[in-house]
Amino acid sequence: QQQVKQSPQSLIVQKGGISIINCAYENTAFDYFPWYQQFPGKGPALLIAIRPDVSEKKEGRFTISFNKSAKQFSLHIMDSQPGDSATYFCAPPRGMNRDDKIIFGKGTRLHILP
Amino acid sequence: DTGVSQDPRHKITKRGQNVTFRCDPISEHNRLYWYRQTLGQGPEFLTYFQNEAQLEKSRLLSDRFSAERPKGSFSTLEIQRTEQGDSAMYLCASSFGAGRGPQETQYFGPGTRLLVL
Numbered sequence: 207q208q209q210v211k212q213s214p215q216s217l218i219v220q221k222g223g224i225s226i227i228n229c230a231y232e233n234t235a236f237d238y239f240p241w242y243q244q245f246p247g248k249g250p251a252l253l254i255a256i257r258p259d260v261s262e263k264k265e266g267r268f269t270i271s272f273n274k275s276a277k278q279f280s281l282h283i284m285d286s287q288p289g290d291s292a293t294y295f296c297a298p299p300r301g302m303n304r305d306d307k308i309i310f311g312k313g314t315r316l317h318i319l320p
Numbered sequence: 321d322t323g324v325s326q327d328p329r330h331k332i333t334k335r336g337q338n339v340t341f342r343c344d345p346i347s348e349h350n351r352l353y354w355y356r357q358t359l360g361q362g363p364e365f366l367t368y369f370q371n372e373a374q375l376e377k378s379r380l381l382s383d384r385f386s387a388e389r390p391k392g393s394f395s396t397l398e399i400q401r402t403e404q405g406d407s408a409m410y411l412c413a414s415s416f417g418a419g420r421g422p423q424e425t426q427y428f429g430p431g432t433r434l435l436v437l
Contacts, residue, residue, distance in 0.1 A: 240425065249324075249411050249428030250363065259385050307376065308413075309356065309424060310362030 209233050212296050214312035220319050225283040227314045229296030232277065236298040239272060239279045244293045244313070253294070254281070286318045324429035326412050332435045333402055340398045341432045345414030350416045352395050353426060354387055355411040363411050368394060370417065399420065409433050413415060 211230045219225045229239075240255035256263045256270045256279065263270050269282040283290055293313045325344045333339050345352050351370050355363035365384070367377045381387075384402075389395040399406055410433075413426040419433035 245432075247430070247433050249413070251428065252425045255425070297362070307365040307368060308355075308363070310364070312360075313362050 209309050210296055210311040212314055214314060215312065216315040216317070218317045218319060219286045221286060221288060223286050223318075225281075225286045225290065225316055225318070227281045227294050227296075227316070228278060229280065229311060230276075230278045233294075233298070234277070239270070239296070239298050241270060241281045242295040242297050242310075243320060244295065250295060250297075250310075283316075286316075288318045288320050291316055291318050303310075311320065324412055324414050324427050326410075326429040326432050328432060329430060330435075331434050332437065333360060334437050336401055338398065338400045339402055339434065340396055341410055341412075341434075343395045343397070343412030343414075343429060345394070345412070346427055347393075349416045349427075350392070351415045351417045351426075352389055353413040353415075354395070355413065357409040357411055357431070358407075366397075382386050399434075402434075404436045407434055407436045419420035 209232050213228050225299045235256055241253045242250035243253040244250040254268045254270050256272050258274050261272050267284045272279045293315050295310045295313045296315050297310045322394040327350045331339055353368040356366055357363040365378050366381050367387050368375055369389040372389050384400045387397045409431040411428055411431045413428045415426045
């Protein structure tokens with residue numbers, strides 16, 4: 207059962223452009239919406255996360271937007287850099303505890319052209 | 321570095337052999353998770369521990385797989401009679417959980433890449 211659907215599967219953006227990755231979810235019990243970043247050969251690392259009581263959160267060049275009624279959240283990377291090239295996962299934890307098991311989507315492979 | 325560590329980083333084995341991986345979590349973390357990631361896919365949950373108690377096992381964890389966390393610190397994941405389909409990256413993560421209080425995120429180790437020939 208796929209509880210998160212991530213799009214696009216891959217994305218190529220010019221350096222300095224805006225990268226946008228979307229995640230649609232089904233389980234309304236999710237209450238914590240993180241994005242993980244994974245470089246080749248490394249484990250995933252938390253990039254940014256949001257709770258459903260806010261609609262947007264910004265950390266540096268990274269912004270997460272949340273639309274509760276549409277059951278979607280998205281990651282925006284402003285001024286994309288080649289070092290941002292990685293796989294990004296939307297990964298809400300299964301239960302009400304934020305450190306409950308994580309359900310990963312299939313990921314979006316982002317490539318930033320230099 | 322006080323992050324999550326995993327050993328070995330790479331393992332090549334022949335089909336039918338047993339392999340064991342080790343994970344050392346961040347020292348104050350009481351929860352430890354194992355995930356498996358195949359090429360082009362997101363990590364899939366296998367099992368998790370709170371302290372030394374194994375609280376949940378995925379259906380992905382066949383009876384050839386066993387995980388332990390004997391003293392609530394490091395954990396081992398053993399695969400018996402390996403099959404080619406077991407080839408994957410095995411990821412360990414840890415976190416601190418305190419019931420429904422403030423939660424912390426899971427921190428992942430670098431993974432152990434297993435290749436079964």
